Amino acid sequence: MAVRYLAAGDRCVVAEFGKEIDAAVNKKVHQFNHIVKKRIKDGIVDTVPTYRSLLIHFDPAVFSFNRFVNELKDIEKTLDSAELPPSFIATVPVCYGGELGPDLEDMAGLTGLSVEEVVRIHTSVDYLIFCLGFTPGFPFLGGMDQRIAAPRLTNPRTHVPRGSVGIGGKQTGIYPQESPGGWRLLGRTPVKLFELREGDTPFFPLKPGNYIRFKPITLDEYHSIKEQVTQGEYQWDIKEYSAD
Amino acid sequence: MPTLKVVDKGFFTTAQDLGRYGYQQYGIPVSGAADNFAHCMANFLVGNEAEEATLEITMMGPRLEVLKDTLVGFAGFSLAPVINGQEVDSWASYKVYAGDKILFRRKQKKGLRFFMSVAGGIDVPLIMNSRSTYVRGAFGGFEGRNLMTGDVIDSGQYQPEDFIEREVDERQMPAVPSGGVVEVRVVMGTEEDYFTDRGIETFLNSVYQVSIQSDRMGYRFEGETIEHKETFQIISDGIAPGGIQVPGNGQPIVMLWDRHAIGGYTKIATVIFPDLDIFAQLVPGNNVKFKAVSTDEASRIAVAYSQRCSQTSVRLKSK
Numbered sequence: 001m002a003v004r005y006l007a008a009g010d011r012c013v014v015a016e017f018g019k020e021i022d023a024a025v026n027k028k029v030h031q032f033n034h035i036v037k038k039r040i041k042d043g044i045v046d047t048v049p050t051y052r053s054l055l056i057h058f059d060p061a062v063f064s065f066n067r068f069v070n071e072l073k074d075i076e077k078t079l080d081s082a083e084l085p086p087s088f089i090a091t092v093p094v095c096y097g098g099e100l101g102p103d104l105e106d107m108a109g110l111t112g113l114s115v116e117e118v119v120r121i122h123t124s125v126d127y128l129i130f131c132l133g134f135t136p137g138f139p140f141l142g143g144m145d146q147r148i149a150a151p152r153l154t155n156p157r158t159h160v161p162r163g164s165v166g167i168g169g170k171q172t173g174i175y176p177q178e179s180p181g182g183w184r185l186l187g188r189t190p191v192k193l194f195e196l197r198e199g200d201t202p203f204f205p206l207k208p209g210n211y212i213r214f215k216p217i218t219l220d221e222y223h224s225i226k227e228q229v230t231q232g233e234y235q236w237d238i239k240e241y242s243a244d
Numbered sequence: 245m246p247t248l249k250v251v252d253k254g255f256f257t258t259a260q261d262l263g264r265y266g267y268q269q270y271g272i273p274v275s276g277a278a279d280n281f282a283h284c285m286a287n288f289l290v291g292n293e294a295e296e297a298t299l300e301i302t303m304m305g306p307r308l309e310v311l312k313d314t315l316v317g318f319a320g321f322s323l324a325p326v327i328n329g330q331e332v333d334s335w336a337s338y339k340v341y342a343g344d345k346i347l348f349r350r351k352q353k354k355g356l357r358f359f360m361s362v363a364g365g366i367d368v369p370l371i372m373n374s375r376s377t378y379v380r381g382a383f384g385g386f387e388g389r390n391l392m393t394g395d396v397i398d399s400g401q402y403q404p405e406d407f408i409e410r411e412v413d414e415r416q417m418p419a420v421p422s423g424g425v426v427e428v429r430v431v432m433g434t435e436e437d438y439f440t441d442r443g444i445e446t447f448l449n450s451v452y453q454v455s456i457q458s459d460r461m462g463y464r465f466e467g468e469t470i471e472h473k474e475t476f477q478i479i480s481d482g483i484a485p486g487g488i489q490v491p492g493n494g495q496p497i498v499m500l501w502d503r504h505a506i507g508g509y510t511k512i513a514t515v516i517f518p519d520l521d522i523f524a525q526l527v528p529g530n531n532v533k534f535k536a537v538s539t540d541e542a543s544r545i546a547v548a549y550s551q552r553c554s555q556t557s558v559r560l561k562s563k
């Protein structure tokens with residue numbers, strides 16, 4: 001499918017690569033994001049990669065809409081030969097079940113699997129981070145095994161604790177902040193997906209185009225990691241990603 | 245340097261600058277001054293760059309005590325600043341001295357948000373390259389919240405030669421907000437093809453009223469139902485400033501300063517950035533009509549607006 005360039009007001013362009021959730025389409029978005037920022041040094045204010053499109057904020061004092069789209073089209077021609085920087089995979093420790101994962105038992109019932117199998121399936125996939133958004137640090141993940149898909153709760157919770165890991169329909173995700181929510185909660189992670197560290201430095205362990213893998217931990221480990229996070233001593237396990 | 249003391253917080257005042265760009269890819273909203281022109285003018289009036297933070301005052305102003313001699317600037321229509329009991333003009337700056345008292349009188353039906361600057365800028369920490377407050381995320385500005393009684397407002401350094409009273413050239417000023425139907429210019433899309441011809445006609449020819457459910461994140465409108473072809477949902481996509489989402493109820497929502505970076509509703513059109521300043525002044529019950537402009541016209545309006553938002557719109561006081 002040809003890339004569509006759509007005007008979003010007087011200073012934003014959406015480069016649309018498709019209308020589906022697809023890892024290959026998403027990869028093009030991240031490639032394009034990377035080379036556009038590399039090639040256009042002046043006049044780009046910000047970019048927002050999503051599942052299947054890239055929103056680009058440009059400076060209208062530098063480019064008219066038409067000139068900017070022409071620049072993008074030129075860059076698009078080199079897209080297939082564009083190198084992507086390496087991707088990374090971050091391990092997210094999760095304590096499954098019990099008070100921290102109140103819906104795990106129900107999930108086993110709904111899927112016809114044992115509790116152990118649900119956890120094993122959930123922790124055996126490298127999930128692609130298609131994009132982040134909705135709330136600070138919220139990852140939209142792809143790759144979940146559909147054997148553990150389950151409908152959202154008919155009665156959403158008014159308070160889902162920060163770090164809750166859940167399944168809603170065909171998706172799995174992590175709540176970076178306390179919020180209302182209707183996903184079924186399998187467990188909780190003690191780590192933070194967004195924090196301002198000393199000197200107000202932002203820290204985002206998860207980046208669009210990278211991967212995560214969930215790792216089961218015990219309740220004791222949960223509390224020990226939580227303490228390290230509070231003390232600012234927790235070290236994330238983030239490695240270069242290779243597909244095999 | 246401690247410069248102002250908050251004697252009474254008023255209603256809702258936050259520190260804002262030009263916005264927090266570069267972090268939308270992590271889901272961080274842009275935030276920033278709701279009325280970009282007024283924010284820029286407030287800064288230029290006291291010799292600051294546009295990047296400095298100002299106070300965005302919503303509805304009712306705070307009462308302030310000056311702790312250190314400085315220059316303060318006022319921009320907006322909704323309030324009348326009062327220095328030591330004497331009402332002074334907005335769109336101008338004033339020398340104030342330690343012990344002076346500043347308060348604001350409300351002017352009815354003349355907008356919602358008002359901007360106040362201090363020479364050197366409001367000195368709050370730079371978080372992700374911005375001083376803007378994002379209250380929902382509890383970061384930026386004054387500890388991520390609105391101003392509280394008892395707060396002390398610090399200001400940055402400034403050059404003594406900038407200690408000069410200035411005023412905004414009235415030819416560059418926006419129209420005074422009125423209670424009539426306000427025209428807002430939009431570029432159609434990005435999902436106009438999700439709407440029927442009748443839906444688009446309804447959108448461009450009806451009057452929409454600002455709903456009570458409106459805030460810095462977005463303004464909801466009530467009016468004629470805008471008809472979709474089939475679905476009102478899309479695979480979540482980036483939201484530009486001024487993006488007009490139309491969910492299943494057919495009522496438009498204009499996404500504004502504290503919007504999410506990504507959303508899953510169809511967007512029929514996008515308000516052009518220069519006209520977002522109008523939204524800063526709209527209150528529930530106000531009426532708007534959306535007018536489509538081409539991308540060429542939008543680009544021309546954007547260039548003219550950038551020129552208006554420059555130092556040249558501010559001059560030394562004429563007397």
